[in-house]
Amino acid sequence: MRAQFVFHEVWIGLRRNLTMTVALIVVVAISLSLLGTGLLFVKQVDNTRSWWQSRVQLSVYLCTSSALGGTCAKNGAVTPAERTAIKNELLQTHDILSIQYVSQSQAVAQFRQEFADNQTLVKYLVKYSASQIPSSFEIRLKNTEADAAAVTSVMNGAPGVADVVDDTTLLDQLYKLLDGARNAVVVIAIFLLVAAILLVANTIRLSAFNRRRETSIMRLVGASNFYVQLPFLAEGMIAGLIGWLVATGLLIGAKALLLSSLQSIFPLGVQLSTADLVEVIIVAMITGLLICGSTSFLTLRRYLRV
Amino acid sequence: MIHFDNVTKTYANQGRPALESVSLDVEKGEFVFLVGPSGSGKSTFLRLVLKEERPTSGRIHVAGKDLARLTNWKVPHLRRRIGCVFQDFRLLPNKNVYQNIAFALEVIGKPRRFIRKVVPEVIDLVGLEGKRDRMPDELSGGEQQRVAMARAFVNRPMILLADEPTGNIDPATSIGIMKVLDRINRTGTTVVMATHDAAIVDSMRKRVIELEYGKVVRDQSRGVYGQAY
Numbered sequence: 001m002r003a004q005f006v007f008h009e010v011w012i013g014l015r016r017n018l019t020m021t022v023a024l025i026v027v028v029a030i031s032l033s034l035l036g037t038g039l040l041f042v043k044q045v046d047n048t049r050s051w052w053q054s055r056v057q058l059s060v061y062l063c064t065s066s067a068l069g070g071t072c073a074k075n076g077a078v079t080p081a082e083r084t085a086i087k088n089e090l091l092q093t094h095d096i097l098s099i100q101y102v103s104q105s106q107a108v109a110q111f112r113q114e115f116a117d118n119q120t121l122v123k124y125l126v127k128y129s130a131s132q133i134p135s136s137f138e139i140r141l142k143n144t145e146a147d148a149a150a151v152t153s154v155m156n157g158a159p160g161v162a163d164v165v166d167d168t169t170l171l172d173q174l175y176k177l178l179d180g181a182r183n184a185v186v187v188i189a190i191f192l193l194v195a196a197i198l199l200v201a202n203t204i205r206l207s208a209f210n211r212r213r214e215t216s217i218m219r220l221v222g223a224s225n226f227y228v229q230l231p232f233l234a235e236g237m238i239a240g241l242i243g244w245l246v247a248t249g250l251l252i253g254a255k256a257l258l259l260s261s262l263q264s265i266f267p268l269g270v271q272l273s274t275a276d277l278v279e280v281i282i283v284a285m286i287t288g289l290l291i292c293g294s295t296s297f298l299t300l301r302r303y304l305r306v
Numbered sequence: 307m308i309h310f311d312n313v314t315k316t317y318a319n320q321g322r323p324a325l326e327s328v329s330l331d332v333e334k335g336e337f338v339f340l341v342g343p344s345g346s347g348k349s350t351f352l353r354l355v356l357k358e359e360r361p362t363s364g365r366i367h368v369a370g371k372d373l374a375r376l377t378n379w380k381v382p383h384l385r386r387r388i389g390c391v392f393q394d395f396r397l398l399p400n401k402n403v404y405q406n407i408a409f410a411l412e413v414i415g416k417p418r419r420f421i422r423k424v425v426p427e428v429i430d431l432v433g434l435e436g437k438r439d440r441m442p443d444e445l446s447g448g449e450q451q452r453v454a455m456a457r458a459f460v461n462r463p464m465i466l467l468a469d470e471p472t473g474n475i476d477p478a479t480s481i482g483i484m485k486v487l488d489r490i491n492r493t494g495t496t497v498v499m500a501t502h503d504a505a506i507v508d509s510m511r512k513r514v515i516e517l518e519y520g521k522v523v524r525d526q527s528r529g530v531y532g533q534a535y
Contacts, residue, residue, distance in 0.1 A: 223413035
């Protein structure tokens with residue numbers, strides 16, 4: 001009885017305010033889906049970062065006879081003595097997780113494997129410049145972010161070292177791009193959420209004005225505040241819920257189309273799971289209900305006093 | 307039933323108080339006319355009883371409750387014991403007679419079975435048999451006021467406040483309205499009616515309280531509208 005009455009009132013309210021309701025739903029839907037996209041981005045970037053964290057390495061390339069970098073041009077190809085010196089030097093740096101020597105022939109083999117689908121290139125290289133592929137030390141650090149720069153500066157210029165390549169500097173650019181995209185999405189979402197809040201307030205105000213006769217009579221015959229306010233509150237919440245449902249659809253679509261195609265660029269280990277998506281959708285729902293509910297409530301306190 | 311003890315009400319931005327040092331008692335089951343020119347404080351009196359306004363000073367008791375001590379969230383419960391009728395009827399134009407009356411019970415959460423039982427009873431009481439499906443704009447002024455009275459009375463309030471209920475109605479129809487109010491009064495409901503209508507006051511011979519510039523200038527049992535000693 002009570003529930004049926006309240007729902008009837010809500011339905012009347014939503015229908016009378018159709019344009020405002022639709023505007024509200026659209027804005028809530030878009031802001032929630034942008035917020036959700038932002039959150040998915042955050043997850044993607046975090047996942048990618050931690051995946052790489054355990055894999056990034058420093059490559060210390062050693063001199064070949066024809067290399068020009070570092071001390072190579074002066075001293076020529078690395079000597080076994082220099083190699084041992086470099087290795088000892090690296091091992092003294094206490095926070096090294098692993099160190100691996102990749103000889104020239106191993107490097108060539110790796111090259112063959114990585115470019116297996118480009119046989120022309122492989123053939124050309126092996127034939128003419130196999131001797132130019134440098135041997136190297138592949139180093140993993142315990143704490144890459146903190147120590148990579150230090151190791152790099154020590155190694156650069158050491159005798160027999162041609163070049164030091166720090167993977168993180170490559171990744172940093174990728175991160176910057178992703179972080180920028182994420183921030184842009186989140187900022188837009190916040191602006192839209194503010195718009196949604198104002199729209200909710202306005203919709204409730206209009207609705208309260210439209211139904212001032214009903215509410216004045218309700219107060220007169222002694223309806224409790226809860227009863228007077230519930231239809232309005234429910235109106236805001238239902239609009240929010242519908243907006244959230246639309247946003248859920250958009251988010252699933254966004255994950256399928258946008259993020260999945262982005263993921264083809266990323267390594268396989270960091271795909272976003274369905275659980276991630278569900279989590280984001282739940283966060284969006286809570287945000288939507290909270291925004292619509294609390295705004296309705298606060299607006300009502302101003303316009304429906306006893 | 308209604309007890310005013312030295313009540314003064316001054317509205318903000320107004321020099322003269324709307325009610326000044328009013329003390330009076332209305333007993334259970336009484337029928338009281340509140341008379342006086344416009345601006346004499348009749349409406350303020352009714353609004354104070356409903357706790358729509360707070361007195362500037364003085365104490366008000368309604369149905370045994372001290373209004374100053376009544377918390378805001380208990381005000382609705384006070385209003386459930388008070389029925390209200392106005393000059394302008396205040397019906398909902400998109401609801402028919404039955405729905406208008408039932409609305410008053412729906413919004414205080416009465417069960418549907420109860421509503422189905424009492425609404426037809428009260429429609430009969432105010433003399434609107436056979437018109438339960440009419441919309442307000444299909445009714446005469448007198449009939450609309452009967453609907454408003456039915457709505458005010460359907461929850462069996464202890465007090466019925468009527469603010470110029472015959473103000474928009476011709477004299478002949480007004481007699482019917484007064485008969486309904488009298489009928490309601492006979493069920494034991496206290497009735498307080500603010501009015502300008504001398505003929506009605508004179509014909510009913512009930513207690514008359516006259517206000518002028520916010521003060522009680524006359525309180526007479528079995529009185530008439532004009533001063534007649």
